[in-house]
Amino acid sequence: MVKLTEKNGFAIFRYRTWLALLSCVGLTVNVVFPLAALATGGWAAMAGALTYAAIVLAYYASRRVTQVSPWLAVFFAPAVAVILFAFLRSILLTVVRGV
Numbered sequence: 526m527v528k529l530t531e532k533n534g535f536a537i538f539r540y541r542t543w544l545a546l547l548s549c550v551g552l553t554v555n556v557v558f559p560l561a562a563l564a565t566g567g568w569a570a571m572a573g574a575l576t577y578a579a580i581v582l583a584y585y586a587s588r589r590v591t592q593v594s595p596w597l598a599v600f601f602a603p604a605v606a607v608i609l610f611a612f613l614r615s616i617l618l619t620v621v622r623g624v
Contacts, residue, residue: 532615533615534611534612534614534615534616535612535615535616535619540619542616542620545612545616546616548612549609549612549613549616552605552608552609552612553609555602555605556602556605556606556609558573558576559572559573559576559577559602560573560602561573562576563577577598577601580598580601581595581598582595583598584597584598
């Protein structure tokens with residue numbers, strides 16, 4: 526999946542650099558903000574915990590269609606980080622090599 530994303534990741538955005546980078550910012554927010562909220566403690570930690578609870582509920586709600594266990598929500602942040610890396614690599618390689 527990573528190789529496919531690296532190959533075609535930039536094409537998804539029709540080679541629009543600003544749109545692809547905006548998508549990467551959104552993915553970064555999905556990874557960093559809930560973890561940072563959990564690390565700070567207090568009410569921010571509650572917001573981070575609610576974010577992850579919502580992710581688990583989304584996995585639970587779609588379990589019949591996707592046939593994925595809600596326990597796999599634990600791997601949400603690392604999986605998004607891998608996809609983010611693949612998108613950034615695709616953008617970089619395409620821009621360096623030329624479109």
